[in-house]
Amino acid sequence: MQDIEPLSALDSNAERxxxxxxxxxxxxxTVGAYFHALAGVLSERAAVTRLIDGEVEGATMTFAEMDREARSLAAYFQSQKAKGDRAMMLFDAGAEVMQSFLGCAYAGVIAVPMPAPLTGKVERYLNRVKGVVMDCDIRFILTTTPILNTLRDVAKTIDGLADAEWIAVDALADRSDAWVKPKQEAEDIAYLQYTSGSTSTPKGVMVTHRNLMKIIEYNGIASGCPTVGTKAVCWMPYFHDFGLIDGLLVPLAFGMPVYAMTPFEFVKNPARWVNAIHRYRASHSSAPNFAFDLVARKTTAEQRRHLDLSCWRRANNAAEPIRNTSVNRFLETFEPCGFARDAMAPSWGLAEATLLVTLADAGPKYYSLDAASLQHHRVRPASEGQTTIVMMGCGRIWPGPWEIDVKIVDPDTFELSPSGETGEIWVAGDLVAKGYWKRPSDTAEKFHAEIKGFPGTCYMRSGDLGFMDGDELVFTGRSKDLIIIEGRNHYPQEIEKTAEASHPALRPGCTIAFSVDADDKSRLIVVSEIVSKYGLSDVISDDSQAMSISRRDLERAIRSGVADEHQIRVHEIVFIPSGHIPKTTSGKLQRKLCREKYVSQSLHALGT
Structure with a gap:
């Protein structure tokens, strides 16, 4: 590990x-106007540095270079009269992401970030994005020369991709002097964010320039970028709103250099993340819940011995349900390395509201609730002897020059939920996106809801459940994932957490719980991945190096844990190999898809 960067940059930070x-x-x-102006004052300062393999510094792009490359791409778009057309972005990580996104913004082209292909799975990958290509009529595909060479031949055989113009931005001729500032409005669409898991029926969230400028200001101020921001480290995927906005756009908008690696590089060696924060004295680096858990579990005491994370001032934790056990494990592991508890910032948001809506301001808050009351939508603190569910607070709406409103609403009656009860989280204000691309009925249902007794104000229905404790939002689960058995409500993430904790052979973050109807009753199903170093005794081979474990013992541990914690019987348990639980490209569990695979008997079950 390299030495800590000198702190003599304090004067430079103040000037910036x-x-x-x-x-x-x-x-x-508009985003383009803002970043073009920013490049004028921060011209030779570093903007994005690619960390190759998550460790070795690659080329650094300055703000002036990023602006020039963006103007060059925008000038080409203007020569093609492409304003309003859609351009798909296919990259891994690094400066090309920002120069391409800004190139679209500078020309009035609508960016469509999508994941780059996985090696060896190119054809399957291209078929997966075909639905997006067809949905928004992609005209351009922006990428790099290596990715272009990998994809182009296969793409010619797939409808929708063959007609698009492929542009390798690293080989594009310099046209920056030909760029003309476009006429743009704040309500113009800046980019389409396709929701996680979108495949055959994708939904593109229309994020406007106004949305982006508001979230940059809101997220940046709430996260302390203007006051304590120095540098940022980002491994999150740019094709996810959390990575694009919180990981790249927000820190760069406040002039903070970003050090970027790919999600694969992080997952392969989670220590790279905290090492980079230590090495570059980064103040900001965010991630979904699983990453905080993973880096705590996968780093050794020796790897952490020389870490100094006192520089890390803001760690937004969002994009998936936040587990108290994961937060506690991370804090217990890294507080001895100087990480401040107040820097951990559980937050809540969604793509339909551009990104984060509520953000913590003083570290994590825990809510120990009576499980029986919660099953009936009532919020009651747990008393001694009662079954307890621990929920995490997800912060508050920060005051400032923006309009943001959150209400808890009964999803059936559209009336405000009484204090002390859970309901659906509805959002109104500056962060709410324009709707879904070319889906007027879905847009009306999702974005134009009204609370009974409060006509005239449209709210966006999040589909998430929660309650308010004063101004603190507490997320309790997804309404579509809610498990209802014998008239009681169960949150799948709580059952999954209990199941995983029942035995070390179950892979953390890789269990899914859902219900199916059988014999006129709802039955609870649990699907769990087995850690690769373990093997079920009834399927393990004689020459295997894996530790043998009895299927019966493992099932008994899960059933006992779930029954004790949730007073519910597990009807069936399915074990699958490591790496086979359905997840989105951003790492979210796909409960609906898992249920469909179970019903169709297409899960890769061990021993079947």
Missing amino acids: RVLVEKVRSIGHT
Whole structure:
């Protein structure tokens, strides 16, 4: 590990903040105008540095270079009269992501971030994105020369991809001097965020320039970028709103250099994440819940011995249900390395509201609730002897020059939920996106809901359940994932957490619980991955190096744990190999798809 970077950059940070504040005070209404102005004052300062293999510094792109490359791409778009057309982005990580996104913004082209292909799975990958290509009529595909060479031949055989114009941005001729500032409005669409798990019926969230400018300001101020921001480290995928906005756009908008690695590089060796934060004295680095758990479990005491994470001032934790056990494990592991408890910031949001809506301001907050009451939508603190479910607070709406409103609403009656009861989380205000691309009925249902007794204000229905404790939002689960058995409500993430904790052979973050109807009754099904070093005794081969474990003992541990914690019987348990639980490209569990695979008997079950 390299030595800690000298802290003599304090004066440089202060100067940068003054320059950024001058640009912010102008009040730019579009992303392109803002970043072009920012490049004018931060020209030779570092913007994005690619960390090759998550460790070795690659080329650094300055703000001036990023602006020039963006203008060059935008000038080409303008020569093709492409304003309003869609351009798909296919990259791994690094400066090309930002220069391409800004190139679209500079030209009025609508960016469509999508994941780059996995080696060896190119044809399957391209078929997966075909639905997106057809949904928004992609005209351009932006990528790099290596990815272009990998994909182009296969793409010619797939409808929708063959007609698109492929552009390797690293080989594009310099046209920056030909760029002309476009006429744009704040309500113009900046990019389409296709929701996680979208395949055959994708939904593209229309995020406007106004949405982006508001979330950059809101997220940045709430996260302390103008006051304590120095540098940022990001491994999150750019094709997910959390990675694109929180990981890249927000820190860069405040002039903070970003050090970027790919999700694969992080997952392969989670220590790379915290090492980079230590090495570059980064103040900001966010991640979904699983990453905090993973880095705590996968780093050794020796790897952590020289870490100094006192520089890490903000770690937004969002994009999936936040587990108290994961947060506690991370804090217990890294507080001795200087990580401040107040830097952990559980948050809540969704793509339909651009990104984060509520953010913590003083570290994690825990809610120990009576499980029996929660099953009937009532919020009651757990008393001694009662079965307890621990929920995490997800922060509050921060005050400032923006309009954001959150209400808890009965999803059946559209009336405000009484205090002390759970309901659906509804959002209104500056962060709510324009709707779904070319889906007027879905847009009306999702984005134009009204609370009974409060006509005239449209709210976006999140589909998430929760309650308010004062101004603190507490997320309790997804309404579509809710398990209802014998009239009682059960949150799948709580059952999954209990099941995984029942035995070390079960892989953390890789269990799914859902219900199916059989014999006129709802039955609970649990699907769990087995850690690769273990093997079920009835299927393990004689020459295997894996540790043998009895299927019966493993099932007994899960059934006992779930029955004790949730007073519910597990009807069937399915074990699958490591790496086979259905997840989205951003790592979210796909409960609906898992249920469909179970019903169709297409799960890769061990021993069947």
